[in-house]
Structure formats: structure tokens, C-alpha cells
Amino acid sequence: MTRLENDNLRKVVRAKYSKIAEVGKPGCGCSDAKSTSIERGYSSSDVNQVPDGSNMGLGCGNPKAIASLNPGETVLDLGSGGGFDCFLAVNEVGKQGQ
Numbered sequence: 220m221t222r223l224e225n226d227n228l229r230k231v232v233r234a235k236y237s238k239i240a241e242v243g244k245p246g247c248g249c250s251d252a253k254s255t256s257i258e259r260g261y262s263s264s265d266v267n268q269v270p271d272g273s274n275m276g277l278g279c280g281n282p283k284a285i286a287s288l289n290p291g292e293t294v295l296d297l298g299s300g301g302g303f304d305c306f307l308a309v310n311e312v313g314k315q316g317q
Contacts, residue, residue: 239275240301252276256303260284265307273301283307291315 253266255276277300288311
């Protein structure tokens with residue numbers, strides 16, 4: 220891809236995620252972020268334990284399920300949502316983790 224194509228792609232992605240954040244609807248265009256997340260590998264417990272608004276249905280899978288997190292570890296979420304995975308990871312890394 221050329222630089223111009225990359226710049227245009229970035230603009231489209233930014234616009235899409237900005238709109239999702241502004242209207243607070245799931246990223247896939249579905250009406251229910253919880254159902255969307257369960258379909259992508261999160262448990263019912265996962266989607267029900269996070270603060271309202273943090274699950275925007277933007278995930279592409281459940282990284283916590285394969286990360287093997289341990290107490291005291293540091294987690295970095297490079298996603299584009301409301302911190303859904305970080306809210307889940309905090310239970311794994313505990314008070315000593317970040």
C-alpha cells in the first residue's frame with residue numbers, strides 16, 4: 220500500500236471508532252455488545268462483571284483466555300474500546316499488578 224492509501228485507511232478507521240465511542244453502540248452494528256462479546260469467546264461472567272460502557276463489542280477475541288496472566292504482572296491493552304479486557308485482567312493480576 221502507498222502512503223496515501225495507508226493515510227486514507229487510518230482516517231476511515233478513526234472515523235468509525237470515533238462514531239462508535241460517541242454513540243455508545245457495539246462495533247459490529249449489532250444491538251447487544253454482551254451477545255457480540257460472548258460470540259467472540261468471552262464468558263457470561265466476563266461480560267457481566269465489567270463497568271457499564273466498557274464493553275463496546277469491539278473485541279476480536281478474548282486475549283485473557285490465552286494470556287495465562289499471573290498475579291503481579293503488568294497488562295497493556297492496545298485496543299480501541301473502553302478497556303474491557305483490562306477490567307477483566309485486573310482480577311488475574313491482582314492488587315500487585317498493573
